[in-house]
Amino acid sequence: MKLRILITLLITTFCFAQGSTTVWNSNRILIVYLSRTNNTKVLAELIHDQVGGTIVALELEKPYPKDYRSIVSQVAKENETGYLPPLKIAIDMNRYDTVFVGFPTWGMQLPPPMKSFLNKYDLSGKTVIPFNTNGGYGIGSCIRTINELCPNSVILDAFTIKGGSERDGIFLTIIGTRELEVKKQVQQWIININT
Numbered sequence: 253m254k255l256r257i258l259i260t261l262l263i264t265t266f267c268f269a270q271g272s273t274t275v276w277n278s279n280r281i282l283i284v285y286l287s288r289t290n291n292t293k294v295l296a297e298l299i300h301d302q303v304g305g306t307i308v309a310l311e312l313e314k315p316y317p318k319d320y321r322s323i324v325s326q327v328a329k330e331n332e333t334g335y336l337p338p339l340k341i342a343i344d345m346n347r348y349d350t351v352f353v354g355f356p357t358w359g360m361q362l363p364p365p366m367k368s369f370l371n372k373y374d375l376s377g378k379t380v381i382p383f384n385t386n387g388g389y390g391i392g393s394c395i396r397t398i399n400e401l402c403p404n405s406v407i408l409d410a411f412t413i414k415g416g417s418e419r420d421g422i423f424l425t426i427i428g429t430r431e432l433e434v435k436k437q438v439q440q441w442i443i444n445i446n447t
């Protein structure tokens with residue numbers, strides 16, 4: 253009788269785990285993000301609240317200019333020449349098998365620092381999960397570039413959402429009631445990619 257109860261309990265726990273976020277192994281999860289005006293940072297933190305793991309902000313050896321026009325022209329040049337800005341991070345990638353990568357859309361492309369990251373670290377055999385904020389024009393060619401830079405990874409469906417529009421003086425928008433709405437969307441996305 254006791255054994256039957258134990259088996260029922262185990263099956264129930266297993267089924268529940270399949271339909272929820274409990275199957276994530278937090279110890280093996282890395283969340284890496286690039287953020288300038290904190291929209292992608294808030295998204296990274298909402299994801300972290302759901303799945304746990306290690307969270308790392310991408311930092312450059314030589315930070316970008318604060319001025320919007322200056323960064324736009326610098327990024328355009330870097331995209332044109334294929335320049336990969338050196339990063340100020342050191343990650344032991346062997347510790348992780350699931351890597352969430354978060355970034356804003358810059359010039360309708362994957363920002364150069366995220367290209368640097370994917371160039372520096374070999375994510376072969378790992379699961380890569382992109383998330384993005386943008387000024388309202390979408391994710392552009394970011395996913396295509398991630399596919400090119402991670403040819404041997406399993407790449408899951410991205411979460412993408414409108415963030416700020418620095419060009420128009422709109423900075424962090426994922427706050428207050430909007431943050432609560434985004435939190436719900438993130439929770440649903442995490443369930444979807446996990447089933």
Ligand SMILES: Cc1cc2nc3c(=O)[nH]c(=O)nc-3n(C[C@H](O)[C@H](O)[C@H](O)COP(=O)(O)O)c2cc1C
Nearest residue numbers: 287288289290291292356359360386387389415416
């Ligand atoms: C250099 C630069 C280029 C950008 N290019 C685009 C773009 O091509 N399309 C777009 O929708 N938003 C663009 N944006 C707006 C950002 O994607 C948007 O504000 C995003 O939410 C910023 O994320 P963050 O707050 O994490 O930095 C650009 C912003 C910057 C700074």
